[in-house]
Amino acid sequence: MINMILRFIRTKIFRRQGVRSPFVLFLLLLFWSVIISWQLAEAIEPPRIPTVDPVPETLQLGQELYLNTCATCHIAPPPAIFPTETWRDIIQDTNHYGIQIPPLVDPGRLVIWNYLRIFSRLQTPDTAIPYRIADSNYFKALHPRVELPEPLTLRTCIQCHPGSEQYNFRSLTPEWENGE
Numbered sequence: 001m002i003n004m005i006l007r008f009i010r011t012k013i014f015r016r017q018g019v020r021s022p023f024v025l026f027l028l029l030l031f032w033s034v035i036i037s038w039q040l041a042e043a044i045e046p047p048r049i050p051t052v053d054p055v056p057e058t059l060q061l062g063q064e065l066y067l068n069t070c071a072t073c074h075i076a077p078p079p080a081i082f083p084t085e086t087w088r089d090i091i092q093d094t095n096h097y098g099i100q101i102p103p104l105v106d107p108g109r110l111v112i113w114n115y116l117r118i119f120s121r122l123q124t125p126d127t128a129i130p131y132r133i134a135d136s137n138y139f140k141a142l143h144p145r146v147e148l149p150e151p152l153t154l155r156t157c158i159q160c161h162p163g164s165e166q167y168n169f170r171s172l173t174p175e176w177e178n179g180e
Contacts, residue, residue: 053078053119062115065108067167075154075164079116081139083123086130087116097131 055063070076079087090096091113094103104112121138123129130136134152149156157164163171 053080055115055119059115059118062111062113066112066115069104069108069112071165071167075157076167077133077154077157078167078169079119080121081133081136082120082130083138084117084120085123087120088113089129089131091116 066079067076082090091104091109094101103109124137127137128135132152133139133154134148140148146160149159157169160173160176161169161171162173163169
């Protein structure tokens, strides 16, 4: 009888030693997850996006050609400032705001057009196609508290966006950065 009791106790004790409590396993798993997440967060720095929108790798050549073509003469505005129809007309017209420019040729024109088409916005049917930034409703919507100067030109952007010549419209002057 004693042997049976000892055998019963041994089997219960040995089984108990091999089985861990689900709560202890949960705590270990939670602790391990927190440590791994913390280490990954420190190791992986979030990307800083200096441009208006992150550009997928397939469209980066289009952005680069756009900047090399347009930003050599003036600040290149972000494509979303104008609707797609405006950009289509701008890249096809050799009379660029009163200045004769050489026409863009394919395949470069098509690569630029693909970038502009994807990052521009759609035109609402009830409004005229804007050809000046001052006429762009989207530009005005992005600047609700800004008293826009007259005349509004691409050079005006530098007053509030010091990095605009480098196609960085996210950086603002200290007065706008602080929300004044």
